[in-house]
Amino acid sequence: MQKFIIKGGIPLKGKVKISGSKNAALPCIAACLLTVEPCILKNVPDIEDVHTLLKILNALNVQTEFKDHTLKINAKNLKSNPINKNLVKQMRASILLLGPILSRFGNVRLPFPGGCVLGKRSIDTHLKALNCKISDNNEIISIKTKNLKTNKIIMSEISVTATENIIMASVLKKGTTEIRLAACEPHVQDLCGLLNKMGAKIKGIGSNNLEITGVKRLKGVTYSITPDYLEAGTYAIAASVTNGEIVIENVIINQLDSFWNALMETGVNVKTVGKNKIAIKASKKIKSIKQLRTAVYPSFPTDLQAPFAVLLTQAEGVSKIFETLFEGRLNYLFELEKMGAKLEILNPHEALIIGPRKLKGVSISSCDLRAGAAMVIAALAAEGETEISNISYIDRGYEKLEEKLKKLGAQIKRIK
Ligand code: EPU
Secondary structure (H helix, E strand, O other), X not given: OOEEEEEOOOOOEEEEEOOEOHHHHHHHHHHHHHOOOOEEEEOOOOOHHHHHHHHHHHOOOOEEEEEOOEEEEEOOOOOOOOOOHHHHXXXXXXXXXXXXXXXXXXXXXXXXXXXXXXXXXOOHHHHHHHXXXXXXXXXXXXXXXXXXXXXXXXXXXXXXXXXXXXXXXXXXXXXEEEEEOOOOOHHHHHHHHHHHHOOOEEEOOOOOEEEEEOOOOOOOOEEEOOEOHHHHHHHHHHHHHOOOEEEEEOOOHHHHHHHHHHHHHOOOEEEEEEOOEEEEEOOOOEEOOOOEEEOOOOOEOHHHHHHHHHHHHOXXXXXXXXXXXXXXXOOOHHHHHHOOOEEEEEEOOEEEEEEOOOOEOOEEEOOOHHHHHHHHHHHHHOEOEEEEEOOHHHHOOOOOXXXXXXXXXXXXXXXX
């Protein structure tokens, strides 16, 4: 059980370089199981979720070597079971093994995945689209290729990992598969980019309609994972709320259009200063936002909702948050309240934040990965010292958070 101790009130200054995207790296690693040839993935973030996935794969005879953000992976000797239940339970993204193992073996049996508790987080979309069966006391998801729906799959809702699974299940399948209502997040696009480089035929990348023409085999390639736009957004908020001024490097600026719009609406100065570089300068007076509404890409990302709420605690007036995706993603507000934020939770999806309120350092806990990032941001903005527990959630998705923050001048330390 490790904790962060953060002394707040210091404006962040300097440059920060963004790592590879967690949500792109995980499906791309899974996609490497679709070829018997070795692959090299570059710009892979050194985070716990990646390590957990690699442990699951190693137990399935996949050879991996992960050093300096480069992952060499060879799935020639992949076996389909037994899949380590305890590891799968640690992370919801282990569901991404469904598509590739199914494609290699014609069937798959996967223990139910775990992960951050963000409300119901149903996997019905996966189950329906892939025609899965649930067995063994609701413990095992199983699928057979012969039961896969053919030709046209209309997703029951836009789901990121369900779209990724269907793509991976379809690229080596005979004939053409049309996926309608596909998710089009940058990480879904990155997975398609990798697969096409491996020889797959995916059309419509970046849209909600994908067309996949099955190919006989995929080849091993070298591919670089896209930068993490969610990490970039997190640092932009941290600078804005601490009255800081930073340059964020290695960010694909257009991936965050809705986020920059919202940030500028609060009065923060946002300026492109080079290819993949953006400068953030805090505003002395932060303005409230009538409604911050999360939705699927390219709308405001749910994963930046909690961090952004911290900025809104410092805004003049009343801001409304409308979290449309998850019903459990406002729980962190109780922790912000302990720090002195004034808010009103209207229902599991909506809350009002009344600002500005000085935040004070207290003991708080992170209730999931992005809530954890929000707690760190709140602590950076607070008066005095904040102790944050449950930081293993943060380590799952943010690479070297304290090192990067320290370089920007923050006073943060990790204790056991
Ligand atoms: N949902 C809706 N409406 C929608 C889309 C989704 O209600 O329009 C609901 C679904 O019913 C589901 C939930 O939202 O219960 C989750 O959606 P989705 O299936 O798209 O999520 P996911 O594929 O499990 C990925 C990311 C999450 C991110 C969501 C939403 C990965 C590995 N995970 O999860 O990332 O929050 O998409 O963008 O890609 C994180 O990085 O902290 C994280 C939780």
